[in-house]
Amino acid sequence: MNNVKIQDIKSNQQSKYEEIIEYLNQDDGYWLENDKWDMTESLFMGHKPRNKERFIDFSRISNNKLKNEVKYYFIFNSKENLLTSKYINILSTTLKQFSAFLNKYYIETKSFNNIENTSFVFKFRNYLLENGFKLLDNNKISSTEMNSIPYVLDFIQNFYDDREETEKDIWYSKNIKGAKIPASGVNGHINFKSIPIYYRDVVKRYFKTIITKKSWNHCHQIISHLNYFFTIFYGQRYKDGFIENLSRQDIENYLYWLNNDYEDKNATYKSKFISYVRTFLEYIQIAQYDKAPKKEVSFLIFQDDIPRRELNKDEVKKAKFVPEPILKQLDNNIKDLDRPQFIPIYILLRETGWRGTDILNLRYHNCLEQIWNNKEQSYNYYLCGEITKTGIAQLKIPIRNKVAEMVQQSINKAKELSTEENNPEKYLFNIYEGKLKGEPLAKQNLLQTIKRLIKEKDIRDINGELYHFKTHSLRHTRAKEYVEQGMGISIIQQILGHQSLQMTVHYATVSENTLYEKWKDTEDLELFKVDTKTNELEKVDLTSDAGENLIRYEYVKKNLDAVRVPFGVCFKASKLPCKQQMNHCLTCASFCTTTENIPEYEEEIEYVKKQIDISERCGRELWAEKNKTYLKLLEDTLTRVKEQKIIHKNGKSREDA
Structure with a gap:
């Protein structure tokens, strides 16, 4: 941020501070007038006190303006669900030390916006060391809570900064139009302050190209892994300009450091530290950024450098699919949910195989369409929604008429209850009152509701224990049903909204019952039969037309390519090169x-x-x-x-x- 921009921001400081006062005046002035906030009060939206600490105490902060800015940080992030209750409670325990620090160094300071970040962090760390805290090997204080204090400064300074969001060093999702936030929440911010100043604008420019294409969570992962990349190189005494002059030797060093730091992690975990960096470097090189590597990235980072992502086979097998007896019980009893508003959500999860966040993200004004089918000469219903995880703006999949009728009823109800004030995003399954007004129904509440049903109906697994339900298991189960019904794997990929076919293949297993049925079908081929009396194989009659055709079929299947080519089929031997x-x-x-x-x-x-x-x-x-x-x-x-x-x-x- 150059000096001119700092002056522009500070010139607007008084009016922005008045916004803080206006915000604190909500709820009959409770937040402004009280220096001790009672976390058991309904005004505080039901946060549970941690370690029996009932109050958030701001009374020790002598500087009134700084006190109000700290209050604003707490209540704004709480009301906007940008910070969890647990985090708010943990941060409240720092106020005693934080207040004493502010009183010692910033008693006359007019605003956090006037404080220089580096100096603040240095002073605060030294203050904590003088007061009995220890410094860890990673150069951080031995207290998660205290290490979070600088975020308060970042937040307040970002609030005073009226520039375009992508010009700032901290991007808040609510200020970025088109940011892909899942309906289940996960707002928050992306902080570029850990990126070295020399490369910060390069990284921010790159993120402007992906911030509306990839999910917010994915962007968080990318910035985290890029931050590691910069931290480790600068930590090894590399200087500004090292990216432009990267060599293969530098990358080999990086791989060595990475494997040492995360030697206990699996290949999937470590692969992102390489693949995200390579994608970043490739893009800035192709886009001809000034600070891009001079050497072609393909000669710096090889495909073999990226560990193959692995799936824990035991995890894949562990209750990913809902067992058929339990699935039948759930389907038959779902109408008895004690919160009926979750019934259509469960039905759509079963019908589509979509993720819970995708169903909760449906909008009542555009989630149902009728599309003409030439073959059937009729209109068919399609469910339409955004798949935020893989960046699909609108996925349309066919649904049965009965399910479409249920969706239409939900649409009618949503239209009747919704206003611009209680449902501005037009969610199909919306919360219309209370602290979460205007947000979709929570996936966690759906889970708890189904768990209560399982307990009430005494639905138990093979070990006799109450079944442990997860919404994602319905997705796996639906994918398996698609496979067993003979649907092509690429069609399943499209319906589920998978980015790669490889992910779909992980679901493409069939049940033991289906395997048995398929095996029974092979008996109809009569390539061999088992004499149930002697347990011996009976020879196939090759003289019959059926036997001859079946043997020919087996031969083609096992020995010939049988590839479709222009004007016919190639039946060359599979081992013969063409x-x-x-x-x-x-x-x-x-x-x-x-x-x-x-x-x-x-x-x-x-x-x-x-x-x-x-x-x-x-x-x-x-x-x-x-x-x-x-x-x-x-x-x-x-x-x-x-x-x-x-x-x-x-x-x-x-x-x-």
Whole structure:
């Protein structure tokens, strides 16, 4: 922030301070007039006191303006649900030390906006060390609560800053139009102050390109991992400008430091520290940022550097799918939920397989559409919603008419109850009164309601214990049902809103019952039969038409590619390489090429090199090898063309042809 901008912000300071006073005057002036806030009061929205500490005590802060700014930090973040109750309670325990510190160093200061951050943090840390706190190896104070105090300063200074949100060093989700906030909450902010000043504008510029494309949670993850990247390099005495001059050796050092820091973490955890950094560096290089690496990123960070993300097989198997007997009991008893407003949410979870946050994020004005079906000559109902996790602005999936009728009833009810004041976001499943007015029904409340139903109906698992229900298990279960019904995996991917097919494949398992049914179907092929009396295999009658066809089918399936090609099907042996697949006409005896074709060779060579790079980065080793073979053939042929001018059949020069 340059000096001119600081002056602009401070010139507006008085009017902004008046906004703070106006905000504290809410609830009949309770927040402004009282220096001790009773957390058991309904005004404080039901926060539970921690360790029997009933009050948040601001009375020790002698500077009245600073006191009001601290009060504003607490109540604004509480009312806007930007901080959890637990965090508010923990932070309240710091006020004794914080007040004494402010009284010692800032008794005459007019505002937190006039305090220089670095000096504040330095003084506060030294003050705590003088008062018995210890310094940890990571250079932080041995108190999570006290390390959070500088955030108060950041928040107040950000409040006084009237610039465009993306120009600031702290971005609040509520101030960024188009930010992808899940309906279940998770607002908060993204703080760039930990990014070195030299690179801060570069990182902020990059985030402007992704902040409305990726979910807010995803952006939080990215800034966290980029922050580690900068911290570790600067911690190793690298200086401003190191990114521009990055070498492969630097990246190898980074990988070494990373693996040492997180040697106890799995591959999935560590992969993000590399993949997020690579994506960032690739983008700023392609976009030609001034501070981008000079060396091509693909030569700095290799695909093999990124550990393959792994799924814990035991976790996949652990109650991810709702067992069929329990699913039937839930479906049959869901109408008895003690909070009926959650019934349609459960039904939509079962019907669609969407995430709970996606269902809660539905809007009554655009969540149901009728789309014409040419084949059936009728309109079909589609559920329409935003999938914030994968950045799908509007996903439309078909739903049954009965479910559509239920959705329409919910739409009618929402329209009847909603006003601009109690439901400005037009949520289909909205809270219309109380402290959470204008927010969607909470997923946690749905969980608790279903758990009460499970207890009431005595729904138990195979071990005789009350079933432990999770909403996400309905998503897995629905995906499995789609598979068992024979739906194509790519269609399932689209319905579930998955970003990659690989994620969908994790759900694509079938139950033991379905496996049995499929196995029974294979008996109809009569390739063999079991004599139940002798337990011996009976031979298939190959002389019959059915037996001959089935054997031919099995042979094709196991030994031939059976690939669809233009004008027919290729039945080449699966182990036999296809000469036409990669080499085109280059190896054909009738092929002729001359120097006129050199530009075509050069263009094709560049294209194939890119294909090899893509194949290697995507882990497609087979296609990478095939393309390398093709590339060598192209380069060898080009060399011969340049030397011999013309090549035909037997390779002899035909310059006089």
